[in-house]
Amino acid sequence: MTLHAVMRRIAVLAFAAPLALSAQATKASPKAAPNDSFALTAPLPMDPAVKVGTLPNGIRYYIRKNSKPEKRAELRLVVNAGSILEDDDQRGLAHFVEHMAFNGTKNFAKNDIVTYLEGIGVRFGADLNAYTSFDETVYILPVPTDSGGILDKSFRFLGDVATGVLFDSAEVVAERGVVLSEWRNGLGARARLRDKQFPVIFRGSRYAERLPIGKPEVLEKANSALVRRFWQDWYRPDLMAVVAVGDADPATLEQLIRRTFGGIPRRTNVRPRTLASVPTHDSTLVTIATDKELTTSSVGVLWKRPGKSTRTVGDMREDLISRLYNGMLNQRFQELSLKPDAPFTGAGASSGGFVRGSELNSLDAGAKEGKIVESLQAVLTEAERVQRHGFLASELERARTNTLRAYERGYLERDKTPSGAFVDEYIANYLSGEGAPGIAFEYAAVQKLLPTITLAEVNAVANARGGAANRVVTVTVPDKEGLRVPTEAEIRAVFGAVVASNITPWVETLAEGALVATTPTAGRVVSEKRIAAQNITDWTMSNGVRVLIKPTDFNADQILMSAFSPGGASLVSDKDAFKTSLAPSIIASGGVGIFSAIDLRKKLTGKVASATPSISDLTEGMSGSASPKDLETLMQLTYLRFTAPRADSMVFKATMQQLEQFLKNKDANPNAVFSDTIQQTLANGHPRARSLSLDMLKELELNDLMATYKERFSDAGDFTFFFVGNIDPATFKPLAEQWLGALPAAGRKETPRDVGPKQFTGxxxxxxxxxxxxxxxxxxxxxxxxxxxxxxxxxxxxxxxxxxxxxxxxxxxxxxxxxxxxxxxxxxxxxxxxxxxxxxxxxxxxxxxxxxxxxxxxxxxxxxxxxxxxxxxxxxxxxxxxxxxxxxxxxxxxxxxxxxxxxxxxxxxxxxxxxxxxxxxxxxxxxxxxxxxxxxxxxxxxxxxxxxx
Incomplete structure (x- = not known):
């Protein structure tokens, strides 16, 4: 992917796991809102579960009671100021302020806040943290709520960040090294590419010059006066919000917010908080960057546009149309990537937030070596195909189903949603006015809106995503002897070539028939044990399969599955160990039974179920998950993974090409070389510790991999299965007997061998x-x-x-x-x-x-x-x-x-x-x-x- 693909916030629903609405979901639907609530001009309401207010000094606050996780609260101080506001002599000091907040405040001497919070179970870095971006700085504080005084002291610290950071001169000097180390950690090929691309992507914008990490020459000379000046200018009530979500009394939280922040005086004669813009341009800009440590090639096209927040029902409908378009186009890209003749290893379409006040639509591709021009042509051709011929009605129907089910799942989990997810919503609401109506309203709205979205409307999105204006093409290529870098003229010529080309409509075929063609003879549970204290049920099936079930109420729409059998790659020769470990993923990528991977995805539209095989050093196994109502589908997929694996020569060839692209330039990456050196040194050259190489790829043959897979999964008699989640053993029992009890078993009992590298000595x-x-x-x-x-x-x-x-x-x-x-x-x-x-x-x-x-x-x-x-x-x-x-x-x-x-x-x-x-x-x-x-x-x-x- 191109650099901007990494930095953007992708606003696309996950279409990889097809979902659907069912009668059960309909019964769980939220109470319908009045019809005029869904008028396109109607503003999105604020979720009634959150209390929003503004203190007299301008500080905004969001409070919500939420008991997931129990006895915890997520606290945030949001400052609507980031590196974009730095003066020329402050580049990097917005981030430096963030560091200094943890190095001495009015109520907490140097590191005292870290010591205190670690003493109440909050880990520094993992839990207690902060981040500085272009446009905002956010302080993150997850704390327990079951002990007196913790909330009070935690708010006192956030209040100090707002008004009482000390900026001791000695501490500022001492912290230079830490901040410079963080800057140093970010160096490498990607940083060098970014430094080449940002001046083009952000041409004429302040964003090109204000990376949050800053300039080392500024950081090396940072002093108390410079850092304090940024804090004094921008850490002020009219640019702050407090968010408190968790298992605590809302009235108590509001009282603490008012007491801590209410006395901060409103500022006068303040510097204006202006928004930086990303200037428009009439023609296409092209940036071509190379680097000796880059390992893969990529090409992308982005179209910049003014940003807008989702504030009305109409905005929400437009977002749905955009997501449907991206999702359907991405499914086409996924299908194309499974073909050996595809010039790219993967491609994607996305749209969403870029920087404050700016959004983008983009097409990206990870190009095979020497195939930059062909990859660009391929992704543009697919976008052009949609523009000329549109999507198929069947594609839209699947995308609608997937989208609806995604919202349904969110609604089913509404009482199990972790507090951190709500916090992010409210931060977005404060900073950019993004609507936060809550999942009940969103689910009801989507049920109303989705059926009204027509194929013509989705197809029309393609017309809005084109043209030379505000378009930027980004190309990255390894700086490698013998690898030719395309010229800017060659890149620009692709656009005209695509428009002039003959592009036929998209054609799809769907495999027909049941997922499992013939229902197998069921087994039965022959013994049952109960571990009452842990509420665990332990079955032994007639074929020897063991099944353990642990019902929980932690998530409403989740069942996890795991399974293992002793043996694994330890039972094969040293030279074949790597083949054995790769076999499950390669065979699974071919689909199951009569269904290719593409057909299987389409067949599972409306289902939340997956089963994935694996072989480790000492075990072979299966992992998966499902929605409770799709538990039987999970069982069927598991049965098919054992009994009907599918070898797909076309997918195998495409997979080998993708692995080859990954390995070709791997040794240009310093961290890869470092990791391989450690592994080889510690293993003392053991053959099972070899790093995957191009020569090893040549040893892989599809028939051999299939034989290895079948040998490891042909006998399920010594497998143990585990199911955890919203599962009822009584309801599950006939499914387990039907599908797990029917797995083949020949009484094989295996023990893994000790054949791996020995522990290093000396x-x-x-x-x-x-x-x-x-x-x-x-x-x-x-x-x-x-x-x-x-x-x-x-x-x-x-x-x-x-x-x-x-x-x-x-x-x-x-x-x-x-x-x-x-x-x-x-x-x-x-x-x-x-x-x-x-x-x-x-x-x-x-x-x-x-x-x-x-x-x-x-x-x-x-x-x-x-x-x-x-x-x-x-x-x-x-x-x-x-x-x-x-x-x-x-x-x-x-x-x-x-x-x-x-x-x-x-x-x-x-x-x-x-x-x-x-x-x-x-x-x-x-x-x-x-x-x-x-x-x-x-x-x-x-x-x-x-x-x-």
Missing amino acids: VIDKAVRKGIAPQSQSIVLIAGSAPWTRDDSYTLSSLGELLQMRLLERLRESLGGTYSVSVSANFSRRMRQEWQVAIQYGSAPEKADTMFAAVREELEKLRTTPATAAELERVKEQQRREFEVSQKQNGYWMNTLRTRVEYGDPLETIGDYITLINGLTVEKLSAASKKFLVESNRARFVLLPETSK
């Missing part, structure tokens, strides 16, 4: 020199083996969290040498009982050794100096809070059930994690530090630019 210190950006990445690994216990595994993980806290304090806050540090600590008992601690951070190349020395010092401190009681409590409280939330998520139960069954652990003790948390002590952490943080087996890998010393 000390490894390896530098990889690749890339031209002045940036460095470091990975430090500490490893060993020991008997696994649940308590040791948990303590090691907790030790990793403590180490991350300390390294953030040392490397980021004290040294200013990095933007972030991540630490993971895992204890595996899969085949071998081994543990590993991984530390990863970035830095300036010249500081890589200094940073590593600091890491080693912190490791030594942990080995010799026990954690403080405060540190212990921060670790435990974060774990408690995360566990509270995760227990109310289907994914947690699915992962926990499967892991326990795979390892033979008791299901009756699920939930004992809280016992481990409560039992964690300073003494246990100290003992774990001495046991696990030894450096006898240590590997250090450093990625450095080619030109560094």
Whole structure:
């Protein structure tokens, strides 16, 4: 995809999973609003569940009670000011202000807010965060609501951001390194391409000169006066909103908002907050950019247009028409990408927000190497085909069904929607006036509006998306010897060639017949167990298949499925292991039974169900999901994945070409080379750790892959299936007997082999020199083996969290040498009982050794100096809070059930994690530090630019 495809906010519904409205959904429809509520000129109402108000000083607020997740609230301070408002000597300082808000305010000394919030279970970076964009800055604060004083203190911090940031001179100087590290992290091929393309895309606009990350020469000299000046100019009541959504009393939230922000005086004689524009142009602009580290080619066409918010029912109808158009065109692109002769690996159409006050329509394609001109011609031809001949009625009918079902699902989940989703709606309402009527109104409106949208109206969209005015063509190509870059004249010539070409109408054929042609003979449940405390039902089928069901009410329209059987790629030879791992995705891409992938997608219009096979090192398995009313479809798809896989030679050839395009220039990417080096070094050249290469692709044959797939999935007798979600075991039982009980089984029992690479030993210190950006990445690994216990595994993980806290304090806050540090600590008992601690951070190349020395010092401190009681409590409280939330998520139960069954652990003790948390002590952490943080087996890998010393 082109660069603008990455940066835009795509306003397109997901059409990849076909959906439909049913009689059941109709019964669940919201109470109809008065007919005049859906008049096209009628303004969209504000969702009645949210309270919106404005304080006398101009600060706007949004309050909503929402209990998903329980005992949590999402707080935001929204400042309608971003980098676009920076003066010439402030480029990057809007973002710098954001950093300084966490480095000392009136009520919180340096880092005190981070320490406090970590102590109540809020992780810095993962939960507590902020972002600065061109046009706004948003402070993000998710907090617990079940403990007295937390909300009060949290609002006090947001109030300080508005009025009490200190901008201590020493802290500003210290934070330069952190901000520069964040700037450094963003360097690379994409940044260099952006710097070439933005002056063209934003020609004549301030947006071309005001990237939020700023200029390093400004950041290096940032001082308190410069940073404070931006804050004083733009952090003011008339440019602020407070959003509070969560499991808390709305009256209490409003009281806290009024008390915290109501006393801020309204400003007078303020700088005007103007909107930057994106100037129009009469002719097409073309930007062609190359880079030595770019790995793929791309081409895109965008048409810029003035932005508008969705404020009326008529606006909503126009949005629906646009989404239908994009969705149908994208389905055509998807079909074309599955053909070997397609010049692109993938293509897409989209429309939506670009920057404030500006929108775009676009066509993008990831081009095969040397096929830029052909890819551009292909995407323009499809748009021209629609303009001349229109879409088919069958395409519109499917798109309508998909769209309606998407809204239906949103309505069914209306009481299960996480607070964060509402927050985003209200931020958009404040910043750009985007309507926020709520899903009940939207679903009712869509049911009214969709049937009125005609094929002619959707086809007419094509006429509005064309012409040379405000059009920009972006081309990116790897700078590679022997690869020719098209000229601007060749790019411009494509438009005329497409208009002059003979383009025939689109033709489609639909496979007929039932999804499963012949219903198989059903099996039966031969034994049933109940684990009452966890509400788990455990069946054994007559063919040996085991089925575990965990009903939940966390989501109204979700059932998750997972399945595994022991064996996997470990049972094949080393040279065939990679083929075995690739087989499921390649075979699944061919469809099932008589239905190709394209036909299957169309056949499943109106269904929310998917089943995807996989083969890992030690297991083969199946994963999937479904809406409760489409559970039987999920069962049928699962049955077909086992019994009727479909080899499609055309799709196979297209897939091989796509993989080839990915691999051709992979080694131009410094991070890919770094990753491959780490993998090969740690595995000591083990054949199962080979990185996929072009030579390996030549070994793949479709018939062999199909044979491998069938061998792994021919016997389901030792498979265990898990179902978690809105599922009733009594209703599900006949479906399980019919489809899972009918799976083939021959009594095969397999055990995976220990054939993978061994854990590395000794000390490894390896530098990889690749890339031209002045940036460095470091990975430090500490490893060993020991008997696994649940308590040791948990303590090691907790030790990793403590180490991350300390390294953030040392490397980021004290040294200013990095933007972030991540630490993971895992204890595996899969085949071998081994543990590993991984530390990863970035830095300036010249500081890589200094940073590593600091890491080693912190490791030594942990080995010799026990954690403080405060540190212990921060670790435990974060774990408690995360566990509270995760227990109310289907994914947690699915992962926990499967892991326990795979390892033979008791299901009756699920939930004992809280016992481990409560039992964690300073003494246990100290003992774990001495046991696990030894450096006898240590590997250090450093990625450095080619030109560094």
